[in-house]
Amino acid sequence: MTGDIQPSGSRDPLLKVENLVVEYVVGGNTIHAVSDVSLHIARGETLGLVGESGCGKSTLGRAVLQLRQAVSGRVLFDGHDLTAMQGDALRRMRRRVQLIFQDPIASLNPRRRIGEIVAEPLVIAGVKDAKRRRQLVGDVLSAVGLDPGLVVGRLPHEFSGGQCQRVCIARALVLNPEFIICDEPVSALDVSIRAQILNLLEEMKARYGLTLLFIAHDLAVVKAVSDRVAVMYLGRLCEVGPSAQLFARPAHPYTALLIEAIPVPDPEVRPAESVPVGEPPSPIAPPSGCRFRTRCPRADRQCADQAPELREVVPQQFVACHHPLIAAG
Amino acid sequence: MTGPALLSVENVAVDLPTPRGNLRAVDQVDLSIGAGQTLGIVGESGCGKTMLSRAILQLLPKKARLSGRVMFDGQDLVALGPEPLRKLRGRSLAVVFQDPMTSLNPVLTIGTQLIETLQEHLELDGATARKRSVELLAAVGIPAPEQRLLQYPHQLSGGMRQRVAIAIALSCEPKLLIADEPTTALDVTIQAQILDLLAREQRRRHMAMILITHDLGVVAGRTDEVAVMYAGRIVERAPTPVLFRQMRMPYTAALLAAIPKIDAVPHTPLPAIGGRPPDPTRPVQGCSFSPRCRYAAGECYRTKPALAGAESCDHQYACFHPLASATGFRA
Amino acid sequence: MATLELGIDADVAAGSVGRPRRLGSLFWMAIGWMTFVFAAAALVSLLPIPSPTDMDMLERRAPMSALHWLGTDGLGRDELARLIYGARISLTVGICAPVIGITIGGAFGMLAGYFRGRFETLVVGSMDVLLAFPPLILALAVTAYLGQSILNLTCILGVLGIPAFMRVARAATLSLARREFVIAAQALGATHARILLRELLPNVFLPLLAFFLLGVAVTIVVEGALSFLGLGVPPPTPSWGSMIGEGRESLEIAPRLAFIPAITMFLTVLSFNLVGDTLRVFTDPRQGAL
16 A cells, blocks of 8 residues: 555554645745655654755654644544544643654743743643642653752753753653654754763653654764654655664665765765755745655656655665665565 | 964953853964865854854954954954954955854845945946856856845745855955854755865865864864864864874863764664863863863863873874873773 | 853853843832832821812912922912822823733733734734724713713723733734744643643733833823813812813912922833833843853
8 A cells, every 4th residue: 555654563553644744824835844644653663754954844743743733644643543633632642742842942931940841741631739740840850860959940041951951851751651752852952962862862762661753854863863764855755764774775865865965073084075966945836746856866757757655675664766776676 | 284374363362251250252272274274163052163263353242352363364363453354354354154044134135245245345346246246156056146146035045045155255255264153054965065165165266264163074074174172272183184083182082972973873872971061151170171071080170281282283182181192091 | 053052142241131230229219209109199098188179269379388388279279189199090090091901902912922813813903993093082082972080081091002012912922922832832732721821921921011111101191191181080180180281370470380290290100111111121031042
């Protein structure tokens, strides 16, 4: 069945996105942010979603949480259709799925104290006992490496970006969710702090038994924390596969281009004179057929006429390309 | 380094008065760069690299106090008056900033901004300036340059805007280009193109370039010499291949180790640097990196190590226990 | 974009964001004056001050004396008493009218800025219509139709102030509603009401409060102007504006009758302005590093 990738394991996927389409109108133009994307995430897995700016990965993340209205398609979380839910039912579902953002300082209300911010999910979820709330807040703040006594009464602006991100992670964890969407959680942080936060996320994942959707534009970061990776371009998925395998032998020309463009901290490696592949087209008027064809050295007539579907070229690796780098075998 | 230095920064320090006391943004920095060379300055936020570039350009905030000398092409920029400085900037000394959206004037067309610069510094007439602008835009890889002249910055993508900023910077054939995080705000595929463009133009014009970034990967293949900054000081400096072959300052090694590598195995814990970057308003006695350094001991907490090279004057570092040396530790 | 590690931004470091460490002496003087005026207005019935409406035709335009501390006006009424009772009127109208503005205007503004879409267009459009009315004519029309009274005056001035508060609230909400902490609250399953009250209101409240104090200052002046024209508070209730108006006739003989209420009004309005401005600057939280 086109566009529908069955999990190879026998476990049911925790999250299933089916043919999701998200568009929005800005000043009279329709932006096709997400066009017919289907993917699944198994319980306990980290799926990395990578792509450059404008590819729709953040929109996809928000749409999964129903923070953005989808035009069509379904999102199934643990078998429940989130797109069909409203009001209270949806709010109750939200406790099981959380979100971490890119800008940690903007994610915290500047006028509320850290203790209140981290306790907020508990209040919304109906935990009435203040003592119990304090207890849970203290536990989760310690878990992320912050001293509750020092932190609880202060305001966000007193903390650095890395510490604020820890607070955001604590807030996401306090309700013991099953699934967390991380939307560029380390992009705005200093290099030396990034590693700390990535390690923390891995640690929390192990400790709380989480499933993660990790969205980022930095491939090396995504590879470091993901089991499987999905590459997105202009609203469509190009390639999906296990991390190590995908980066070692990419099947899609775009994935190969991304990998080649990464600056390697080794002076022996001369950066390849980049092929002038130009600018990405606008999501308002994406190219017909395969959206990457305007920048692809392998593009031909077929690519303009027909949009490629995701096919399995190598066990577990799926690519949407008429002329993949690895021939389907 | 071959030939006399084009730019020589001598014992420059920048102090900023703040409500919380004096902030030493840049602390006794010595640098030099010759014509046609590329110097990379690497550091995280707050290390003073942007203040240093402002100090070189003499564009510091009003309350800042600068000490030391900045010798450019034989002249001391610190002692120079405002009018000669203004003539120098844009003409011999050019800058490209991080965010092209804010470094380009949003209410003027691209053409106006380019032509203005040309007319001001090179005193070209309108028609010649326009022709030159079109050539420049084409040289930086912007398609349909004539149409672009009439467009406004917001109508172009981030990569395009940065190319325009580079075109403006290069328009008067500067001797030195300072690129302050020129690709940090751009996608990785565009980043590669922009860096290639800068390298190409530099070779063609035999221009010196200072590339300021937080990304060690960016400097690795594209610079002749690298200086690593931390808490306002240069903590290690060496020709690029020498630096990457053997890092002596633990901070440099830790910084390199903390970057996720594309060929690493997934789920390996990254060797993170503990603690937080230093707060310039609360200077630490002794080496600024000592609170976070694995190898810190005794003297590190008391005195600030001076930048010096034990083996050769090419490779200098500020550390009492440099890595993999007689007095140091294995990395 | 690795710029979030430091709590210092070069501008802040250079001290150009002037957050006054101590509230200046001007601020305290303003507070002092306001306290004095409020106290006098509140406690006047306890003080040994004659009634403001008792006319003593034999003592018209009497100079300052032990009996009448500030003298008497053209109809023999005690000037000081009229001044203090006038303060009551000015302060009552001056505060109650903007309260109408801040509650109704503030609420509409926040809702418009949060929900956007058609509702916002409707709200902004109606406010524009209200703003298009010449305020003085509207006040005239209402008082002509409904009669002059303090209540009518307060209501009309309150209603006229709603669009301005709506705009301030809407602007503040617009800039905040896009920020991630609001989306974070939505992602947690917070209801709209909760987001508006717990997340947005604390942030919008302070700019509104600063604007409120400025609104009080403006309303006092407007009420004064209307009373000066004879369209505000009906006689014999004293009001600073009507006192200035009545003092016009006595400018050659007893200029203090016009100047004393004018100076008092000036000082009160100035105090409100100073306090409002200082509070705005002083309580603006840093929006985080950079």
